[in-house]
Structure formats: structure tokens, C-alpha cells
Amino acid sequence: MGSPAIRLSGVSFSYPDGVEALRDVGFDVAEGESVGIVGPNGAGKSTLTLLLAGFLPPRDGIVEVAGIRVGRSTVREVRRRLGLVFEDPEDQLFMGTLYDDVAFGPMNMGVAPDRVDEIVRGTLAMVGLDTLADRFPGHLSSGQKRAAAIAAVIAMRPAIVVFDEPTAGLDPRSRRRVIEIIGALGGSRIVVSHDLEAVLDCCRRVILLDGGRIVADGPAEDVLSDGALLDAHGLEKPHSLMSASEHRHVHAMRLGCADAGAPHGGREAAGDACACSEAGPMPARRRATP
Secondary structure, three states, X not given: OOOXXXXXXXEEEEOOOOOEEEEEEEEEEOOOOEEEEEOOOOOOHHHHHHHHOOOOOOOEEEEEEOOEEOOOOOXXXXXXXXXXXXXXXXXXXXXXXXHHHHHXXXXXXXXXXXXXXXXXXXXXXXXXXXXXXXXXXXXXXHHHHHHHHHHHHHOOOOOEEEEEOOOOOOOHHHHHHHHHHHHHOOOEEEEEOOOHHHHHHHOOEEEEEEOOEEEEEEEHHXXXXXXXXXXXXXXXXXXXXXXXXHHHHHHHHHOOOOOOOOOOOXXXXXXXXXXXXHOOOOOOXXXXXX
């Protein structure tokens, strides 16, 4: 049996000011597995992504990518196998045209020019930006920039891609497009996100971090349907996993009801039922691809 795509064992990390971001974190990610990393702000999620890509060294423990221990001497080889899509796409888009941004990685890997052109055009087509190859990246929309940043990473053909908040700040159409792009990728994927609905769409497995520790690790629907667990760690159950009664309760809270049967603004006196009681269950969702 081969090495896992990613292995962390006893990993801890502290920043220079003494803040401990990760404490004794350990897990494996199998080849081809899709894993969501969720948790409240300050849980250690972004620090974890930086350790995986070799931007930060662990204080204790071991980080391995494709069987290679991540360290100063191996970081270049690690980044050939693992690509990191940053939360802010402008951190990855710095060339004069979109074509050049996507070509930058393959060219620096020594890929032949004719092959680079083939990779760039195929990758741009895959993310729906093939007609914008000559566009200045700064003139793209937020959704197009996010897709462009993904293209710049996957053009290098990494076996593992890590996404840091890939749907943050996007409108619904752009968000759905990014989810579709992630879902269509092969290889191993790690999606770090507060968008739990997107995690459900993209990932089969979820790891919940809080206070720098793993507090849950299991099938995505099992972890994300545990309302008590999520509430204890500053998260909310995705609406698509809520029961009809839970959905009514959330609707009631938004309208200021004490519960799903409470009246609104004197409607009880008028004999009207609370609108919250009319809320039905959310439709069944499609499952993440393996």
C-alpha cells in the first residue's frame, strides 16, 4: 500500500508572539480523497494550509506530502505535488495578462513552450475563461479572478490542491461555478472554508478544528448534521441538512419569534398563523464527488 497523499503526525505550531495555532494535529488524506477543513475563526485552518505548502515549519511533528517530509530542502519538490489556492486571488495574479499568469507555473517548471500553450488554453477552457486569455487580471470580476487563481495552480498539474476559502465574497452564480470547478478536479482536494454548504458539495469527509485541535473527523454529512457539535464550536448546521422543524426554528429566529409558533406583530390577535410554520424542509442535495 502506498503513502497517503498527505500525512500529519503530532503537528504543533506557535507564532512568534506565543500564540499556539495548532496543537498535536494528526490525520491522513488518501490519494483522490476530498476533505473539508472547517472551524471558527482562529481555529488554525489557514495556518494548517501554510504548513502543508511549506510556507511555515511545524514546531513539533511531521508534515508529509506524497511521502515527502516537508522541510526547507524539500519545499520545491513538495510544491510540484501540492498546489495552494489562496483566499485572495490577487495574491496569485501578478502578470500582465491572464494567459501569462496561467503560463507562469508550467514555464518555471521547465515545460516546453508548445506544451505550455496547450496547457494554458486547456486549463482556461476548463475554468470557463478561455475567451479572456488576453485580459488584464485586474479587470476581471471577483468570480473570474477566483477561477483564474485556480487555473494558475492546476496548470502545474499538482496531485493535491488545497483551497483556502474558495467561495468567500462571491455572488451566487460565481460561487456555484467555483464549486463546480473544484468538484470536477481529479486528485486529492482539501477545502478550507466557512461555507459549509460548499464543503458538502465538494467533500466526502470533514475535519473540524477548534483551538488548534481536531475535535471531529468523519463523513461530511455526519459531522455537519451534528447541530450540537457545530454549535459548541461556533458553527451552524447547513440549511440543506436541517429537518423541517429546525428550518422553521431558524426562520422564526430571523423574524424575531421566540419559537416557530410565536406570533408576529399582533398577528395572533388577528387569528393568523405564524409564517414560520409554513416553512418546509429543504430539498435533497446532491452528494460530493469522491
